[in-house]
Each structure stands twice: as C-alpha cells, then as structure tokens.
Amino acid sequence: xxxxxxxxxxxxxxxxxxxxxxxxxxxxxxxxxxxxxxxxxxxxxxxxxxxxxxxxxxxxxxxxxxxxxxxxxxxxxxxxxxxxxxxxxxxxxxxxxxxxxxxxxxxxxxxxxxxxxxxxxxxxxxxxxxxxxxxxxxxxxxxxxxxxxxxxxxxxxxxxxxxxxxxxxxxxxxxxxxxxxxxxxxxxxxxxxxxxxxxxxxxxxxxxxxxxxxxxxxxx
Amino acid sequence: xxxxxxxxxxxxxxxxxxxxxxxxxxxxxxxxxxxxxxxxxxxxxxxxxxxxxxxxxxxxxxxxxxxxxxxxxxxxxxxxxxxxxxxxxxxxxxxxxxxxxxxxxxxxxxxxxxxxxxxxxxxxxxxxxxxxxxxxxxxxxxxxxxxxxxxxxxxxxxxxxxxxxxxxxxxxxxxxxxxxxxxxxxxxxxxxxxxxxxxxxxxxxxxxxxxxxxxxxxxxxxxxxxxxxxxxxxxxxxxxxxxxxxxxxxxxxxxxxxxxxxxxxxxxxxxxxxxxxxxxxxxxxxxxxxxxxxxxxxxxxxxxxxxxxxxxxxxxxxxxxxxxxxxxxxxxxxxxxxxxxxxxxxxxxxxxxxxxxxxxxxxxxxxxxxxxxxxxxxxxxxxx
Numbered sequence: 001x002x003x004x005x006x007x008x009x010x011x012x013x014x015x016x017x018x019x020x021x022x023x024x025x026x027x028x029x030x031x032x033x034x035x036x037x038x039x040x041x042x043x044x045x046x047x048x049x050x051x052x053x054x055x056x057x058x059x060x061x062x063x064x065x066x067x068x069x070x071x072x073x074x075x076x077x078x079x080x081x082x083x084x085x086x087x088x089x090x091x092x093x094x095x096x097x098x099x100x101x102x103x104x105x106x107x108x109x110x111x112x113x114x115x116x117x118x119x120x121x122x123x124x125x126x127x128x129x130x131x132x133x134x135x136x137x138x139x140x141x142x143x144x145x146x147x148x149x150x151x152x153x154x155x156x157x158x159x160x161x162x163x164x165x166x167x168x169x170x171x172x173x174x175x176x177x178x179x180x181x182x183x184x185x186x187x188x189x190x191x192x193x194x195x196x197x198x199x200x201x202x203x204x205x206x207x208x209x210x211x212x213x214x215x216x217x218x219x220x
Numbered sequence: 221x222x223x224x225x226x227x228x229x230x231x232x233x234x235x236x237x238x239x240x241x242x243x244x245x246x247x248x249x250x251x252x253x254x255x256x257x258x259x260x261x262x263x264x265x266x267x268x269x270x271x272x273x274x275x276x277x278x279x280x281x282x283x284x285x286x287x288x289x290x291x292x293x294x295x296x297x298x299x300x301x302x303x304x305x306x307x308x309x310x311x312x313x314x315x316x317x318x319x320x321x322x323x324x325x326x327x328x329x330x331x332x333x334x335x336x337x338x339x340x341x342x343x344x345x346x347x348x349x350x351x352x353x354x355x356x357x358x359x360x361x362x363x364x365x366x367x368x369x370x371x372x373x374x375x376x377x378x379x380x381x382x383x384x385x386x387x388x389x390x391x392x393x394x395x396x397x398x399x400x401x402x403x404x405x406x407x408x409x410x411x412x413x414x415x416x417x418x419x420x421x422x423x424x425x426x427x428x429x430x431x432x433x434x435x436x437x438x439x440x441x442x443x444x445x446x447x448x449x450x451x452x453x454x455x456x457x458x459x460x461x462x463x464x465x466x467x468x469x470x471x472x473x474x475x476x477x478x479x480x481x482x483x484x485x486x487x488x489x490x491x492x493x494x495x496x497x498x499x500x501x502x503x504x505x506x507x508x509x510x511x512x513x514x515x516x517x518x519x520x521x522x523x524x525x526x527x528x529x530x531x532x533x534x535x536x537x538x539x540x541x542x543x544x545x546x547x548x549x550x551x552x553x554x555x556x557x558x559x560x561x562x563x564x565x566x567x568x569x570x571x572x573x574x575x576x577x578x579x580x581x582x583x584x585x586x587x588x589x590x591x592x593x594x595x596x597x598x599x600x601x602x603x604x
Contacts (some may be wrong), residue, residue, distance in 0.1 A: 058331075061330065062330075062500070063500030079278055081277075081278060081404075083404070083405035083406070083407075084404070084405070084406040084407060084408060084409070085405070085407050086408070087408040139222065159559055164464070182406075183589070184404075186495065186499075186500055186501060186502075188405070188479075189374070189433070189434075189475075189495065190495075190497045190498075192433070192434050196431065197602065
C-alpha cells in the first residue's frame, strides 16, 4: 500500500516538488499531472492527492490520508489535532496587522478587523487584552479597510508588496508561517517506518538545500 | 411541512447495521456477565459539574438548563459511574460494565457524529495489576472473536513524562508546555522547548523521545541505551513486566508508546489502547485512575477502566449475524385465538398482515419465504 499524501495545490505544491526531488523521490508523474488530482509516484511508494489547504486538514482528521503537506497558517486556524513532524522551511511568510496610514491602533472603542483567519485574529487580540469584532472575508482581504468594511486586517504577507500597492501599512507582526509535514495520528502508528523514512529524507533534503544556499552566498 | 432534516451530527440507525450493533452488544454483555461484571445504567442527563475533570479536547457538550442549574447530555460514561459509586454505598471491590450513548459536539460539518454508542468496564477497588490484565484478557477475547486476533495492545504510563521532566526542571509551566508538544507530537515546537536541555544528561533521550513508540521489544531495546531518572526507570521496568505477561495471551501483538498522552488528566498509572493496522481509530482505550472518586467523596478508591468504541467495532467486526428468515402465516381477524396456538407450536412463523390471500402470496414470493394459512379445522396448510 502506498503512503497517501495530501499536498496543498498551487504555490506549496510547486515549492515542495523541488524538495521531494532533492529527497530522491521521482516526481515526473506529479510534474506531468495535467488535470489529475490523484497521482501515484513512478515507484508506487507514494500516492499524492492534490487538495486545497483546509481540505488537507479534513483529510488528515478523518484518516483519509496518512500525511498532509500544508501551511502552518491553516494548521493553526483549524486547531490541528494531528502530528506535526517537520517544518519544511518553505512557503515562508508572516501574519501581520495592517491598515490605512490614518489607522489609530490606540483609539478607544471596539475595532472591526477583517480576516480570513478569525481564530488566529481572536487569539492575537485576546493576548493584547482587547475585544474586537471580527469580519470573516474569503479573499482580497486588503480591500476591507479601503472600502470601510473594517478598521484593519489580519492577513499573511510574503514580501509586503500587495499591502504597499494598496497603500496599507503594517502595524504589527504576528506568527511566522511556513509549510509543514503532518501525519495522521493512527497512520503514524500503523506505518511508522515508512512515515519516518519519508520525513527523514525531507529533513536531509532541507539540510542539503540550506548548505548549497550557504555555499552560494559565501562564493558571491 | 415540518422540518425533515436532522440536527447536525445526528443520524438514524436502521436495518442490518442497527441489528449488527445490537447483536454485538448482546455478545459483549454475555462475555462480561460470564466474568462477573455488573451492568450499570446511568442517566443521559447529569449536572455539568460531574464532568469538571473531563477534557472534551476539541469537542463540546450539549448544555441544557434545569431549574436554573446547568445540566449536560453526558459526554462520557466513566465519571457518572464515579458519581454513582460515591453516593450509593456499594461494597467494593466490584466490577461494572456499561453500554450507552454519549454526546460530544464535533466541529460542525466535519463528517463526525455527535452521538455515539460506547461500551466499557470499570474495575473498582483493586490495587493489583491483575485489574489491568483482565482488561487485556477481554481485549484479546474480543480481538480473536471479532477481528481474527488483529488488535494490537499499546501500553503507556500516565506518570512517565512527569518522571522524566521532574529531573529536568522545577518550572511547572515549562514542564506542561513540553508535555503538550510531546503528546501532540508537534516536533518543531517540541525541539524548541527541549533546546536548553539537549546538552544535558537526558539530552539524547529527549531528542529520541517522540519516536519511542512501536513494537515493545524494539522500544525497550532503544530505551535501554539511556540512563533514565530512577522514577522513570521504575516505570519502564513495570511496563516491561506487563508486556511480558501480555505476550502470554494467544495471538497478541504488544506495543509501547512512551510519548503517548494519557486519555484524561485523572489517569494515574498504566494506560493502554487497542488498535489494528487497518482501522482508522482506536477500538479500546483505558487505564488506571486511582484518585477519580476523590472528586466525589473523601476516600480514594483504586480503579481501572476501559472504553470500547462500539460504533467502530460494529463497523469492522467480522462475525456471522443470525439472519431472521421466518415463514409467513396468513390469518383472518376472527382466527386470532388459533393464531396464538399456532405461533406457540411453530415459533418460526410470523404474522402476515396483508388484507387478502393474493397480496400475501405476492409478499411471500418477494421475500422468498413460505406462506401458510389457517384452515377451518384450525390447522395450517401451505398457501405459497
């Protein structure tokens, strides 16, 4: 039986394929997937299931897959119950509190915050001892303070370019985000050796990649 | 039109699946009664306070208000039994079993059910490890009866993590934080937490700890390479002894997990789980909790309990289900007294309720059974 791996499609998928190849896993089928959503590796050891991030956690929680590769933003927001085995150190970005330049963080009264991540937002403001009204937004969160829907937003940013282009200012930095390797609790008991072998090969690939980057920087 | 949908997380059970669960429940009761367990039924509604020590993890209880007091639909069946024992002057030691519904609200639209049937046992008043061994004996019986002996028993100990961490730091908050990451197997966070200790005496063990689970011989061999604190070593010795006894059970694979979270915070000794390689959850879970009754009375009582996921067992159990296939008896309303006598003489007959003989014959043909009718002398004849 191949290990079933739910891989977040899109940006994470592209970054992880490089890492998988570096770990010696043949990704030809994954790279030539066309519109397929279930792709078996050439050696039959892995079965990749491409899914949206929040669905990866659902698959993990129901035991439909053995492993999930997903961003830590989604794991935190969905109160991950499964085993987080490795930080893949890719897809790095950061949660920020942002708003228009005239936003007054210390203004008295209950703020309205727009976000795709209500739980993370609630925890952040609770840690500051503030009660805020959260408005859940599904996409283009940057719009919320610009059109008067919210006083500020909590969102993830990689370089801050989109925020800057929309004239938004960062007021605070929250948790950092990166891609994680997560195993279903029961699968870890049932396929221990295979899951740890996969984890260790990726860990090795991360170390190799880091060393290469370091050497390149030193040679500049 | 009334609303036809069920509340979220609820479902109807019917037909073969409901019948299979009922049969399984009967067989389980038979086994437990043979071994001198007493049935105990507690109510579905309890005061919320009864579950003050119960960790619902990421689920919630159904709350109601009765006379301005908060009551809940029971999310667990062990604590009501502790409440029962504390208030009913039962002579102990004693062994109890229960089968009943428990209610826990899962994250909505997660595909999980909020009402589940749980069976279980509570062995109260015994300090000896023989109480744990009876649980293993029962798991082994059920495993061989319903799952071709595929259930693996995994042992742990609720005090092991504290026994190791007590030797590292006196900081209770730090110990709790390390335990949380270890139990959740959140390795990146766990590694950050143990970073200050990796160069110390327990450093190598701490790094290996989250992976110390699996086949008992392998785990014991791995752990023997570390010099553990005395209290932790005593627990390892106990687990080794119990694993050795366990292996005497027929067809019984045994595992150890030294980084497993106890099922609830009130556990005080050996913990165990039963699972199989092809099932997506634990079938059995339990352990020792010697102070549980202290929440309800002054005197502590030693206790060992085990929960059985009857829903999951029903889904995966492989056994012959007796299928009722009774022949039909067609009768007229004025023949009711003859019907009583005939049904006593022929217990395999069931009443056919069709209005006329022709419809009754069609029903019998559809069900592939015989049809009998009552003649003028009050005797039955084949009318198929």
